[in-house]
Amino acid sequence: MNSLTSLAQSEGGFWLPPARSTFAQMTDDHFFFVYWVSVFFFLVVVLLMIYFMFRYSKPAGTPAESHVDHNLPLEVVWTGIPSLLVIYMFWIGFQGYIELSTPPTDGYNVHVEASRWSWAFRYPENGAEASGANADLNQILSSSETLEEKDKQIAALFETEGLHLPPGVPINLTLTSADVLHAFYTPDFRTKLDIVPGRVRRIWFEPTESGVYALYCAEYCGTDHSKMRSRVVVHETREDFDAWLEKAGSYDTTRPWSELGEKVYKRKGCISCHSIDDKPTNKIGPTWKNLWGSTRKYTENDVMGSAVADEDYVLESIRDPMRKIANGYTPQMPIKKVTEEEILFLFEFMKSISTYSDSGKSGG
Amino acid sequence: MSDGYLSTSTEQPGVKTVGVNYLNVTRTIASWLLTLDHKRIGLMYLVGVLSTFFLGGIFALLVRTELWSPNPILTADPDTYNRWFTAHGAIMVFLVIIPGVPAALGNFVLPLMLGAKDVAFPRLNLMSFYLWLTGALFFIYTLFSGGIDTGWTFYTPYSVKSPSSVIPVLTGVFILGFSSIFTGMNFLVTIHKLRPPGMTWYKMPLFLWATYSTAVIQVLATPVLAITLLLLIMERTLGVGIFDPAHGGDPVLFQHFFWFYSHPAVYIMIVPPMGVVSELIAVHSHKRIFGYKYIAFSSVAIAIFSFIVWGHHMFTSGQSEVMNAVFSAITFSVSIPSAIKIFNWLATLYKGSIRLTTPMLYGLSFIFLFSIGGLTGLFHAVLTTSIPLHDSYFVVAHFHYVMLGSGLIGFFGGLHHWWPKMTGKMFSEFWGRIACGLIFVGFNVTFFTQFVMGSQGMPRRYYTYAQKFQIYHQISTVGSYIMAAGFVLMAFYLLQSLVGGRKAPANPWGGNSLEWHTPTPPPTENFAVTPEATDPYDYTELEYDPQIDGYTSRAHA
Numbered sequence: 001m002n003s004l005t006s007l008a009q010s011e012g013g014f015w016l017p018p019a020r021s022t023f024a025q026m027t028d029d030h031f032f033f034v035y036w037v038s039v040f041f042f043l044v045v046v047l048l049m050i051y052f053m054f055r056y057s058k059p060a061g062t063p064a065e066s067h068v069d070h071n072l073p074l075e076v077v078w079t080g081i082p083s084l085l086v087i088y089m090f091w092i093g094f095q096g097y098i099e100l101s102t103p104p105t106d107g108y109n110v111h112v113e114a115s116r117w118s119w120a121f122r123y124p125e126n127g128a129e130a131s132g133a134n135a136d137l138n139q140i141l142s143s144s145e146t147l148e149e150k151d152k153q154i155a156a157l158f159e160t161e162g163l164h165l166p167p168g169v170p171i172n173l174t175l176t177s178a179d180v181l182h183a184f185y186t187p188d189f190r191t192k193l194d195i196v197p198g199r200v201r202r203i204w205f206e207p208t209e210s211g212v213y214a215l216y217c218a219e220y221c222g223t224d225h226s227k228m229r230s231r232v233v234v235h236e237t238r239e240d241f242d243a244w245l246e247k248a249g250s251y252d253t254t255r256p257w258s259e260l261g262e263k264v265y266k267r268k269g270c271i272s273c274h275s276i277d278d279k280p281t282n283k284i285g286p287t288w289k290n291l292w293g294s295t296r297k298y299t300e301n302d303v304m305g306s307a308v309a310d311e312d313y314v315l316e317s318i319r320d321p322m323r324k325i326a327n328g329y330t331p332q333m334p335i336k337k338v339t340e341e342e343i344l345f346l347f348e349f350m351k352s353i354s355t356y357s358d359s360g361k362s363g364g
Numbered sequence: 365m366s367d368g369y370l371s372t373s374t375e376q377p378g379v380k381t382v383g384v385n386y387l388n389v390t391r392t393i394a395s396w397l398l399t400l401d402h403k404r405i406g407l408m409y410l411v412g413v414l415s416t417f418f419l420g421g422i423f424a425l426l427v428r429t430e431l432w433s434p435n436p437i438l439t440a441d442p443d444t445y446n447r448w449f450t451a452h453g454a455i456m457v458f459l460v461i462i463p464g465v466p467a468a469l470g471n472f473v474l475p476l477m478l479g480a481k482d483v484a485f486p487r488l489n490l491m492s493f494y495l496w497l498t499g500a501l502f503f504i505y506t507l508f509s510g511g512i513d514t515g516w517t518f519y520t521p522y523s524v525k526s527p528s529s530v531i532p533v534l535t536g537v538f539i540l541g542f543s544s545i546f547t548g549m550n551f552l553v554t555i556h557k558l559r560p561p562g563m564t565w566y567k568m569p570l571f572l573w574a575t576y577s578t579a580v581i582q583v584l585a586t587p588v589l590a591i592t593l594l595l596l597i598m599e600r601t602l603g604v605g606i607f608d609p610a611h612g613g614d615p616v617l618f619q620h621f622f623w624f625y626s627h628p629a630v631y632i633m634i635v636p637p638m639g640v641v642s643e644l645i646a647v648h649s650h651k652r653i654f655g656y657k658y659i660a661f662s663s664v665a666i667a668i669f670s671f672i673v674w675g676h677h678m679f680t681s682g683q684s685e686v687m688n689a690v691f692s693a694i695t696f697s698v699s700i701p702s703a704i705k706i707f708n709w710l711a712t713l714y715k716g717s718i719r720l721t722t723p724m725l726y727g728l729s730f731i732f733l734f735s736i737g738g739l740t741g742l743f744h745a746v747l748t749t750s751i752p753l754h755d756s757y758f759v760v761a762h763f764h765y766v767m768l769g770s771g772l773i774g775f776f777g778g779l780h781h782w783w784p785k786m787t788g789k790m791f792s793e794f795w796g797r798i799a800c801g802l803i804f805v806g807f808n809v810t811f812f813t814q815f816v817m818g819s820q821g822m823p824r825r826y827y828t829y830a831q832k833f834q835i836y837h838q839i840s841t842v843g844s845y846i847m848a849a850g851f852v853l854m855a856f857y858l859l860q861s862l863v864g865g866r867k868a869p870a871n872p873w874g875g876n877s878l879e880w881h882t883p884t885p886p887p888t889e890n891f892a893v894t895p896e897a898t899d900p901y902d903y904t905e906l907e908y909d910p911q912i913d914g915y916t917s918r919a920h921a
Contacts, residue, residue, distance in 0.1 A: 015819045027748045031819070034746055038739035045706055045735045052713035053728060056649070057720060061908025064651035066715035069901070075658055078707040079700060086696035086742070093746035094689050100748070101685045138828075142435060147831065180522040181615060183680065183755060187821025190752040194681045196616060197521060198609025201682060214830065218755040218823040220515050222522055223442050226826035330527045 020213060021189035022170075022206040023100050028190075030092055037085055103204040107172035110163065114195045114217065115178035115334045116284075117224035118269030121163045128249035131267040132215070132230030133161035154231070158212060160248065161267075162231040166241040170206040178334035183219035186232055194219050207234040223284060224272065251345070261349025264342045273333065276353050285333060286326050292347075293356020298324040311347060318343060385788065385885040400486035401888055405493050406472030407786065410779075412493075413468045416459040416500060417772075421851065423452035428810075428844040431837045434828045442827040446513040447528065449825060453516030454533060458540050459500055461767055462629060464775045465636035466582070467496065467547050470575050473782055474551060476879035476886060477569050479560035479895040484553040488546050495543035502536030515825060517626070520607035520618040524599050531600060534593045541586045541593075544632070548582030551575055560878070563897035566660075569877040570646075570653065573660040574639025577667035581628045581635075585671070589625035592618065616682050623674035631670040633767055635663055637730070637774020638705055644727035644777050645709045647875040649716030652901045655708035662701030669698045679750050688747060695745040702738045706731060721873065722796030726777030729804050730770055737765030740815065757836075758818025761811045769807055776803075776854070783858070784872045788885040789865030790913075795857040802850030809843025869914025874906050880915075 012018035015035070019025050056065070111122040119132025140153045165171055175184055177197040184203065185192045193203040207213075217228035235241035251260050265271055265288075273285035296313065297306045300323060307313050307324070316323060321333035338346075386403045396404055426448045430438050439445060471489065475482050483489050506512055506529045514523040514530060523530055555576050559568070596618070598604045605611030607618040646653040653659065675683060675691030709731055718724065740762045744750045753759060784790055817836035822829060829837070871880040877900035882891050906915045 015816065017821050023748075027752060030746055031743065031749045034742050034749060038742060041703075042735050042739055045710060046732055048710055049713065049728060049731055052710070052716070053718060053720065056713065056716050056718045058717040060719060060910070060913075062650075062717045063904065064649065064715060064717045067652045067904070068715075069652040069654055069656065070658075071654075071711075074707075074711070075655060075704070079704055082703045083700055086699055086745075089742060089746050090693050090696050093692060093748050093750070097685070097688065097692075097747035100751075141830075142828070180525060181519055185752075185755070185821075185823060187752060192680050192751050192754055196609075196682045198614070199682060214821065216821075216823045220446075220519070220522070220825040222513065222526065223446065225446075226442065226823075226828045229830075332525065332527070 017187050019188070019190070020207055020209055020211070021191065022208060023096070024188070024190040024208075026096050026099075030089075030096060033092070034089060037089075041082075100204075103172050103202060104170045107170035107204055108166055109172045109174070110165070112163070112173050112175045112184060112195075113178065113337075114175065114182035114184070114228075115269055115336070116180065116221055116272065116332070117217075117228040118272045119163070119215070119228070119230050120267065120269060123245060123249070126245060126249040128245050129267060130161050130164060130248050131269065132163075132228075133157055133266065134228055134230050135266065135271040136161075137230065138227045155212070158231045158233050160244075162212075162233045163215060164233045164235065164241060164244050164248070165207060166238050167207065167210050167234055167236065168238070170204055172202065172204045175201040175203065178336065179332075180221050181219045182217045182221050182228070185216045185218035186213055187216075188213045189232075192218055207232075210234045210236045251341075257345045257348035258352035259349075261345035261347070261352075264338070264345050265349055268336050268338055268342070270336075270346075285329060288350055288353060290354045290356070292350045292354035294354070296324075297327045299327065300324045314347065314350065315343060318346075384887060385883065386888045387788070387885050389888050398490070400482070400490055402471050402475050402482045402486065402489060403786070403886065403888075403890075405489050406468055406470075408493055409463060409468040409471055409496065410786075412496060412500065413460055413464050416455055416503075418855075420452055420455035420460055421848065423448050423455065425844060425848055427452055428841040430827070431829075432841050433837075434831065434834060443513055443528075445827040446515075446825070447511030450512050450515050451507060454512070454537070455503060456767070457516055457629075457633075458537050459496075459503060461633045461771050461775075462540075462544060463496060463547070464633075464772065465640060465778060466551070466575060466578055466632070467492070467543070469640065469775065469778045469782060470547075470551065470636065472786055473778075473879055474554065474572065474575060475558070476785075476882065476890055477572055477877050477900075478554065478558050478563070479878045479891055479897070480554065480558040481889050481891075483550045484557055485550050489550055492543045492546035492550070495539050495546065499536040499538075499540035499543060502532050502539065506532045506536070517622060518593075518596065518618075519622075520596065520599075520613070520615045521609065523596060524608040524611075531597055534597050538590050538593050541590045544582045545586045548579035548586075551579040552583065555579075560895055560897050566657065567897050567899065568660075569900040570642035570656065570659050570663075571636075571639035571877075574635045574642070574663045577663040578632050578635045581632050581667050581670060585625045585628040585632075588621060589629075592621040592625070595621075616678070619678050619681055620674070620683075623677045624671075627674040627677065628667075628670040630763075630766065631666055633771045634774075635666055637771050637778070638663065640774045640778035640781070641709065641727050641730045642705075643875070643877070644723050644730075644781055645712050646901050647781070647873050647903075648721055648724035648727065649713055649718050650874055650903045650906075651712060651716035652903070653708070654711035654714075655704070656901070658704050659708050662704045665701040666698060669694065669701070673698060676745060676750075679747060680754050692745055692747045692750075696742075699738065699742065699745070702734075706735060706738070719873075720797075721780075722791070722793055722800055723777050723781035723873070725797060725800045725804075726773055726780060729800065730773050730777060732804075733765055733769030733773060733807065736812075737762060737770050740765065752821075753818060755824055756818035757814040757822045757824055760824050761814035761818060764811045764814070769811065773803075773807075781873065782879070783861070784868030785879060785884050785886070787862060787865075788868050789861045790868045790872065791861040791865060792857045795853060799850045799853040799857065802853065803847050804850075806843050806845070806847030806850055810840050810847060811843070813840045813843065866913075869909075869912040871906070871915040872913065874903060874908065874915040876900055876903055876906060881917075 019028050109124050113120040121130045136157050140150050175195045177195040182195045189205045191205050213232040215230045215232050275283050275287045276289055278289045291309050296309050322331050325331045430445050509529045512533045513528045514526050595606045599606050605613040607613040607615055673695045676695045679688050813836050817833050822833045868884045870884045876898050905918045907918045909916050
């Protein structure tokens with residue numbers, strides 16, 4: 001397909017966004033091949049139609065000039081040529097597809113976890129974890145700031161969060177979903193893969209340029225499907241990336257736990273469904289504001305019950321979210337991988353945003 | 365010998381049957397609701413389909429208006445938006461397009477084209493209408509019980525978990541499926557058994573070939589949907605693990621089952637309108653259809669291929685690479701019969717005597733829009749380009765070009781073509797052409813823009829979106845308003861024609877299939893004497909009569 005390379009626009013154009021992965025170029029070549037074939041046939045059909053439409057437009061009652069009703073050579077030609085073209089189209093698509101479904105063995109591995117409605121990115125190298133930060137991103141995007149200001153805030157947000165990748169190496173992603181179907185979609189890399197709960201999916205690509213790229217969920221997943229967006233950050237150098245990775249791999253334990261808890265709240269995606277203010281929101285779970293120490297009414301196996309929101313209650317709600325369903329909410333919470341340390345941080349964070357009496361302070 | 369039955373025409377003075385037709389033979393409401401007359405059932409279907417089209421259109425406008433801006437316009441609640449697009453899709457697919465041409469137009473036209481008194485099983489026919497109505501009531505109930513937010517595809521496991529009214533809609537679709545199966549069976553038997561003397565398979569109007577091919581799909585594919593939906597209902601109510609991994613099921617299995625029906629269903633939506641267009645192009649060009657057998661067999665080929673391409677909806681879903689490759693290859697095979705139809709229609713225009721009537725404008729619009737709809741299908745069949753375009757607005761645009769731009773445009777073409785026969789009245793040609801123009805322009809503004817936005821990376825089913833897509837969304841929304849204006853105008857002049865329209869001649873366009881050889885509107889029994897088959901595409905024996913602005917048989921004049 002090298003002969004067609006010139007057709008593709010690596011900087012993006014009317015039809016396609018910039019091509020930023022090694023096989024994006026190939027995909028674009030195929031796109032434009034099909035495109036020009038389509039334009040050609042469309043013009044042939046429509047121009048002939050318009051010409052006939054006017055040329056043979058006659059007053060009522062005029063008999064047709066001809067009643068010829070078949071022509072075998074013509075049928076053979078207009079069946080044969082399109083057939084050959086589509087066989088060729090299949091062939092290039094098939095060959096390209098083999099290439100992009102054969103992951104290299106030396107790629108850099110990252111695990112992507114999708115859940116409603118957040119992303120989490122985990123790095124096997126040192127256990128580092130970053131979130132998709134889509135709640136913060138959505139807040140910035142829907143604010144009334146200027147575009148420049150928004151860009152600045154987004155850039156700051158994704159200095160720490162987002163899917164960070166090293167440059168110049170193939171990336172192997174494994175992807176899992178905690179609840180329903182999602183899809184990993186990065187238009188600039190021309191990649192898309194459905195993430196199926198109960199399966200581990202794999203995808204690979206190799207970014208060709210450093211930068212910040214859009215990441216979308218492309219498989220409808222309910223309420224905030226459209227807000228399940230994040231960014232992919234491809235670093236300038238491997239050193240940059242390694243520095244980021246080291247920082248992301250640790251909680252800065254010199255900071256107060258309530259502050260670290262807020263980080264957990266954002267990274268693990270709690271933020272997607274639980275607000276931390278008492279304003280009415282359309283979030284799907286109860287607010288955490290003043291939750292700690294309050295008496296919670298719930299339904300467990302169709303039996304009503306109540307409990308004080310303390311360590312035991314919150315721990316159970318995280319580990320076994322479908323067990324006690326707070327009144328007024330539906331059982332939708334996914335089970336997240338949260339370490340014990342992180343849960344301790346969360347306790348402190350929840351306490352810090354609640355006013356509560358001592359009786360609720362400990363489960364004893 | 366061939367035109368004896370014309371003598372019951374209302375244009376013939378001194379015949380007792382003058383003025384009595386299927387519309388006015390009885391006038392009670394019960395005589396309509398309990399009718400076994402295929403023409404009345406067809407009209408009731410038509411009223412139903414057009415009403416639900418209006419409803420689905422309202423939801424389309426709500427969706428397009430909300431998308432004017434990435435910030436809230438009509439609602440700040442994404443769930444509300446999700447319910448709108450689901451309602452739009454489900455109503456349009458299951459209530460409007462699938463029954464549109466076969467059940468509404470087909471019911472009216474098919475027995476007339478066969479010179480038959482009715483379909484083979486008139487009671488079954490009435491029952492299939494009431495099944496449609498019951499399904500529609502389930503949909504309406506759902507709208508009032510909070511709506512459903514799964515998308516019309518009901519993908520698991522979301523549809524298992526969704527807190528919205530999933531079960532009533534699934535029940536509705538289940539019932540609608542039987543309506544569709546009964547219509548299909550009825551048409552299969554009718555075409556096999558009730559053809560008039562002399563009508564061999566190759567003398568059937570192409571609309572009948574298309575309806576026949578569709579009926580095969582309806583009967584064979586729809587039960588798969590029915591059982592799939594039943595399994596989904598069982599999973600939701602009883603927690604049986606079939607599709608939800610939380611219960612030990614497999615969500616990809618649902619997609620296989622769903623598309624095993626729903627891909628053939630695309631051809632249930634498009635093949636009958638193709639049949640309509642074959643009639644429109646030939647009749648309004650007053651020229652024998654070109655490549656009759658190629659068009660006929662391309663319908664059959666599409667019906668057969670339609671069963672083995674479902675996997676192309678699942679290229680990114682997690683089915684194996686080998687299956688993706690096989691489905692990609694087979695998918696291209698569908699493009700060939702579609703291309704053959706287009707070329708043969710073009711050749712029919714060549715050296716014809718074309719009248720740019722309203723139905724003809726719809727026929728030509730179909731060729732234009734279906735060319736785009738078909739060619740953009742190629743992008744989805746090539747595995748490499750399919751991946752980024754999948755689930756983007758590119759595919760949204762593609763299937764709207766096929767389902768609305770071709771399927772419904774064909775339906776409206778047929779509606780105008782047979783409107784005089786159905787109602788006995790002519791609509792305003794002037795307003796008809798203007799409405800067609802508005803719809804054509806509005807449609808392209810709406811959906812061509814969506815190709816660009818999709819290939820640029822805009823995912824579908826999004827309540828909010830990145831700023832850079834706003835301009836495309838706004839153009840698209842403006843287009844949808846233009847289109848809506850066209851449809852509203854159409855509603856006005858069609859309704860106006862019922863009260864103030866000029867009386868329609870028996871054969872206003874110069875068609876030669878049998879439905880044009882009976883009075884307008886037809887009597888209840890369709891034909892006074894069982895007619896013999898005509899050559900449906902031989903127009904040489906017809907003569908234009910300017911006094912009635914219609915055509916009469918030369919033998920008669």
